[in-house]
Amino acid sequence: MALSRDGILAVDDIQIEKVPVPEWGDEAIIRGLTGDELDAFQGSIREFRPTFDGKGMEAVLIQEGMRAKLLVKCLIDENGDRLFTDQDASALGAKNGAVLDKLYDVAARLSGLSEEEKATLEGNSGASTADESSTSSLPETSSTAP
Template sequence: MALNRDAILGAVDVQTEKVFVKEWGDDVIVRGLTGEELDAYQASIRQLRPRLDGKGMESVLIQDNMRAKLLVKCLVDEAGERLFTDQDTAALGSKNGRVLDKLYDVAAALSGLSDEEQEAMEGNSETPADNGASTSSSPETSSTAP
């Protein structure tokens, strides 16, 4: 028998994982994002702007504090409450990059950001030229506006 609406909406499906952080001397709890949170996170690290060649628009990855931006949403206490607010992104981003990278990988996996999705986010999405041929160059990673 297939699940009904109430069973799906009532399912506790957001996963958590304890991760020992040697540099911080203890475990932290990483929680995966909900679908709504994941969409908002992905939108927050993309910028749509005109292509340099004037042919359409391109989506550019904004990498500034990308890991910390995810982690402030995913690090939680034993009760599942966030440890940080979005305003703590810069402060968390000042911590050890290797630690943030390790925790980012866990948060990304728990949130459904597969390797392929992460590569696509780090690539350069674009609107194809009129003939359908791609005219993209290397991905732009700067957050400065044109």
């Protein structure tokens, strides 16, 4: 039987995972982002600037605070409520980088960031970042695989 509009909209498909964080004395609960939340996150870490030659625009990745910006949207309590507001990203970003990286990996996976896109966000591709002088552009955002 084919999926219906009502059937799709009725499904609770947001994934949640508990992650042990011994450094913080307990476990964290991470919720994957909705499509709208993922779009907002991706938009918050990209900036469009003129290309080096001035003939076009390029998307530049703003890596500063990237992990914390995702995690403030994904860390939840036992009731499913967010632990942090978007304004808490800087404070959360001051925590242990290894812990944030571990939690970021889970949040990215649950939110549907593809491995290619995750590599781009982490600066492991040829895409330009705010810290580089490259004139290459980020790939266009496409639908991501779970």
